[in-house]
Amino acid sequence: MSHVFHRNPRQQLDFAVRGQGIELFDQNNKAYIDASGGAAVSCLGHGHPVVIQSIKDQLDQIAYAHSSFFTTRAAEDLADFLAQRSPGDLNHVYFLSGGSEAVEAALKLARQYFVEVGQPTRRHFIARRQSYHGNTLGALAIGGNAWRREPFLPLLVPAYHVSPCYAYRDQREGESQEHYAERLAQELDHKIQELGAENVAAFVAETVVGATAGAVAPVKTYLKRIREVCDRHGVLLILDEVMSGMGRTGHLFACAEDQVVPDIITIAKGLGAGYQPIGAMLASSRIYDAILAGSGFFQHGHTYMGHATACAAALAVQQVIEQEHLLDNVLARGEQLRAELRSALADHPNVGDIRGRGLFVGVEFVQNKDTKATLDPVLKTHASLKKQAMQNGLLMYPMGGTIDGVHGDHVLLAPPFICSDSDISE
Numbered sequence: 071m072s073h074v075f076h077r078n079p080r081q082q083l084d085f086a087v088r089g090q091g092i093e094l095f096d097q098n099n100k101a102y103i104d105a106s107g108g109a110a111v112s113c114l115g116h117g118h119p120v121v122i123q124s125i126k127d128q129l130d131q132i133a134y135a136h137s138s139f140f141t142t143r144a145a146e147d148l149a150d151f152l153a154q155r156s157p158g159d160l161n162h163v164y165f166l167s168g169g170s171e172a173v174e175a176a177l178k179l180a181r182q183y184f185v186e187v188g189q190p191t192r193r194h195f196i197a198r199r200q201s202y203h204g205n206t207l208g209a210l211a212i213g214g215n216a217w218r219r220e221p222f223l224p225l226l227v228p229a230y231h232v233s234p235c236y237a238y239r240d241q242r243e244g245e246s247q248e249h250y251a252e253r254l255a256q257e258l259d260h261k262i263q264e265l266g267a268e269n270v271a272a273f274v275a276e277t278v279v280g281a282t283a284g285a286v287a288p289v290k291t292y293l294k295r296i297r298e299v300c301d302r303h304g305v306l307l308i309l310d311e312v313m314s315g316m317g318r319t320g321h322l323f324a325c326a327e328d329q330v331v332p333d334i335i336t337i338a339k340g341l342g343a344g345y346q347p348i349g350a351m352l353a354s355s356r357i358y359d360a361i362l363a364g365s366g367f368f369q370h371g372h373t374y375m376g377h378a379t380a381c382a383a384a385l386a387v388q389q390v391i392e393q394e395h396l397l398d399n400v401l402a403r404g405e406q407l408r409a410e411l412r413s414a415l416a417d418h419p420n421v422g423d424i425r426g427r428g429l430f431v432g433v434e435f436v437q438n439k440d441t442k443a444t445l446d447p448v449l450k451t452h453a454s455l456k457k458q459a460m461q462n463g464l465l466m467y468p469m470g471g472t473i474d475g476v477h478g479d480h481v482l483l484a485p486p487f488i489c490s491d492s493d494i495s496e
């Protein structure tokens with residue numbers, strides 16, 4: 071019996087013993103193509119020598135120093151790198167150890183900002199029904215995945231939800247993308263007015279929805295309209311790019327494609343590419359300056375924030391991606407992957423939609439292509455697909471999302487940025 075408390079204790083897991091490039095190997099030396107990087111994490115593949123060397127070099131100098139006593143060269147250099155490439159003035163980088171921590175920090179920073187600037191009634195968060203922002207209590211409170219929230223509802227602060235931007239299911243027949251975006255912006259506007267703008271701190275959204283829906287990108291102009299609504303009401307815009315950021319969509323920050331600058335952005339998975347656990351929250355100067363001029367202290371923190379070894383690994387990952395122009399490959403290989411999936415699967419009676427941006431690709435399954443009725447949740451098609459794919463030596467991220475009580479089955483493909491034309495075809 072294993073003494074590891076596995077998340078799913080009834081499941082028999084094989085051992086991952088080795089990783090090289092786009093492949094992982096188990097204890098029987100069976101190879102798996104890592105086409106999802108876990109949950110869109112391993113964007114540089116496995117065993118990258120430059121990243122491994124940077125970790126060794128950092129360990130030779132200093133592994134860790136507590137952030138309330140010291141800063142480190144690794145943390146400063148990674149923050150410089152990100153700040154120089156972030157949209158707008160998102161220049162203030164707060165390091166954490168993962169996505170949920172980054173989202174918690176963003177929520178608390180938004181709240182503290184309004185306390186600092188003398189608007190203490192602003193305390194509500196609005197997010198979207200089809201969303202996942204993490205499993206810690208604050209992040210779970212704003213998330214829109216009913217199944218994940220259900221057992222913990224009595225512990226969650228109230229949060230408010232509006233419709234996601236999910237064109238495949240919700241854009242009406244004959245409705246232009248612009249009108250659809252406008253309709254969603256109006257819904258947010260109404261929700262803010264209903265709560266009273268003076269009570270609303272921030273609107274939180276994934277730039278491209280990951281786990282709950284499978285790479286659902288917003289229609290053009292959606293985020294711009296949302297930004298306008300937030301500005302009109304003095305509400306902060308927090309974009310969660312924990313999964314979609316750090317090059318996954320072909321842009322370092324996914325919102326660059328939408329030409330929108332949020333007030334706070336969260337990143338994690340691709341930042342350290344799985345070589346070390348690391349996440350970050352980037353805040354705008356307006357927010358940072360308010361803390362600086364106000365209490366002078368952000369009332370939040372974790373033991374491992376700004377961990378030197380994690381920062382060194384993440385900097386090496388990001389430098390490799392930039393120096394090897396891997397985001398060009400992300401765009402080209404992403405187009406190829408969607409095109410090949412469409413030619414192989416578009417006519418399948420249970421394949422409803424094939425979508426995504428860059429190497430962030432979702433395939434949604436339906437019972438009926440015309441009605442878009444979701445698959446029977448009891449069948450857990452996503453789980454059997456995962457099993458079958460693993461038998462065939464392929465790793466992909468399946469999810470049976472629960473959206474307003476409706477189960478939608480999909481798989482998410484998030485292959486590493488280093489994959490070649492023939493890897494994608496395989």
Ligand code: PLP
Nearest residue numbers: 168169170202203204280312313
């Ligand atoms: N936000 C988004 C958009 C995510 O996809 C995830 C994880 O899947 C999280 C937050 C939580 O990140 P973590 O699992 O690192 O805590």
